[in-house]
Amino acid sequence: MSTNKLGKQTNALHFGYDKDKQQTVSVPIYQTTAYAFDTSLQASNRFSLQELGNIYSRLTNPTCDVLEKRISVLEGGTASVVTASGSAALFYAVTNIAGSGDNVLVANKIYGGSTSLLFHTLKCFGIEAREFDIDDLSTLESKIDSKTKAIFFETLSNPQIAVADIEAIAAIAKKHKIISIADNTVASSYLCNPIAHGVDVVTHSLSKYASGQGSVLAGSITEREGLNELIKDNPRYAHFNEPDESYHGLVYTSLPLPNYTLRIRIALLRDIGASLSPFNAWLVLQGLETLAIRIKKHSKNALKIAKFLETHPKVESVSYPALESNKYYALSQKYFYKGRASGLVSFVYKGSLEEARKVVDSTSIFSIVVNIGDTKSLIVHPASTTHSQLSEAELKKVGILPNLIRLSVGIENIKDLKEDLKEALGE
Template sequence: MSHTKLHPETLALHQGYAPDSQQTISVPIYQTTAYGFDSSQQAGARFALQELGNIYTRLTNPTHDVLEKRLAALEGGASGIVTASGSAAIFYAIINLAFAGDNILIADKIYGGSSNLLLHTLKNLGIQARVFSIDEPSSIEPLIDTKTKAIFFESLSNPQIAIAPIEEITQIAKKHQIITICDNTVATPILCNPIKWGVDVVVHSLSKYASGQGSTISGGIVDREGLNDLIKDNPRYPQFNTPDPSYHGLVYASVPLPIFNLRIRTALLRDIGAALSPFNAWLVLQGLETLKVRIHEHSAHALKIAQFLSSHPKVTAVNYPGLANNPYHHLAKKYFKDSLCSGLVSFEIIGGSEQAKKVCDSTQIFSIVVNIGDTKSLIVHPASTTHSQLDTDQLNALGILPNTIRLSVGLENPQDLIADLSQALQD
């Protein structure tokens, strides 16, 4: 099914699957470890990449395949690959490009777990992360050198709710022939398509809005059409242009397939093995079917709550780009469909850390949970939970204060949610 003429909600229901011999409408869960071959010759051909087909579920699986095709179609990309988690997706995307001695550029406003991975864990592997200001794209170019292999940012950041100037970032990257990686978890492909604005690779934590019910951990990677042309003969990426000794001397740039995700599948999934279970892939597929309806409702409810918080005497600041006075509102109008901005809201209250925690503890409908994108409304104090690994200076640099509270607004009636926040703020 071609995804060029169909709308997202149609793709989310049909892309990548035709009923099998049993005429099942729901995509089957292919809960298998391995696959049988017709012959030893066929087995050898598949291992040598002379024939495409299933070998082992760590690499491919029919349920994965449907999810990968749907995700790629929704993002307008060339191919998709699913992973065990969003963190695994980011890790694979980065180490597909960077080796010890290389560096990557990362935005200052990103999820704390991603910051920890990119600043600290990768440092132990010899990969340096250099931080640029998402609000000042001019800060990117001075950080670039011959060892810069990727530029990483979030389309809509968590928990600062900042929108990246995507087009400005990708223009700088193209000038220097560097691959851009955008985390589109919070925005989802329903609201924003980074590839449309020049991004090369999109990553997701599919555990969030994509699945929607807080029932699975999963991740995904989508690469764009034409990325092969950027990689081929690019001195920044010799791993794609020289023989791979672990794969019979294969030169990825010579393969007529999307080679970014091909190398992740054949080398990184093969060796590191952070693969998604077929059942979890099936759970995400169920979520994708209702993603458009849900993300529109999340966004509408979040806007009402942001407006309520903006007028509350105990609230000193509200971060939500859907508000006309928000500094990112103009970017929401440019990059986000109908200026919808997801269900993520953060705000600051009078008082410090203990007062913020008290508000969280006093809610009755909102649950204290560190996930986002659930159908149920969630609340958390980022400085003591999701970003607790960071010191005070790092938190301040990220715009996370001791009195910051983050909401993931769910699908409950917004008036009930407003009443819940109102009573919590009065305590």
């Protein structure tokens, strides 16, 4: 049966693994560094890409291959590469197309670690990050020039819980023949498919909702079908159209393979090596099998918690797109499956920074953890943790207030979660 006739939950369980060959129902962990070649000619052919196959686990691995295929089908893409972390995925996604003297346009509301990577670390590589307002795209085009290589945003931002107008951003990128990159970590591939709305590349921290266990680090990069046409003969991406001296003079656009992820695999993974281990790939595969069930429960619990907080006298404001009062409600209904908005809820406490931290310290079921997407409920004070590397001006600009508290709502009994927050808030 064709995969396009199967539901996401079915593909998450079965796609990409041929059990007729290995005779095992579960995907095995291929814990190996390298692979034996039948002949020296076969080895030579694989290194020259005349024959596709495993060479070394820094580049490819059978367990990772199954995960890559499942991520691709869940995202509606044509090819994926998995990495050692979500940060590695973002680094590769950008440096695959941008170098010294280039710039990327970056949404103002994104994860603090991504802000640090894009605005500070990549600056050391000569790559400039230019900020644009996710809530006002009117000035976005004015920031584009001949050296602009990508437009990056999060479909559902962390921790501001802002929803991007995916189609509007993708349309601007398409107009200027620029690659659009959307991080889909918080929404997950079950609730949102950016590629279906015109995005070129999707990144994930698979450590979060995709795995759901809080026990693995992993990331992924997925490209849409037809991205080769955007890259071919595009002066913005000349290095894809010119011989790569480090790979036998290979011209990526001359190959009938997905060019974008191919270059990440055979150039960046080869040279930098932030590859995903087979064991971690296997852990993510276990998580994907229950993603559809978990994300529904996360979303259901989060909406109930958001409604509870919205009426609480000690809460100034609540950020959760599935609330009808939220300014992103219409966008969440447009882009997210059944309007579900995943498990992140942020709220501003009526009090000082110290008082907000006291609320965080007073919970018992909610654990003080900087991760998100765990089955267990988590709480954190972003200004002093996940975004502490930002200056006071940067915090204000991205909407991280000193009394903002972020919740990653788990799948526990909702009554228990409400009682925990009631006690912490002093009710």
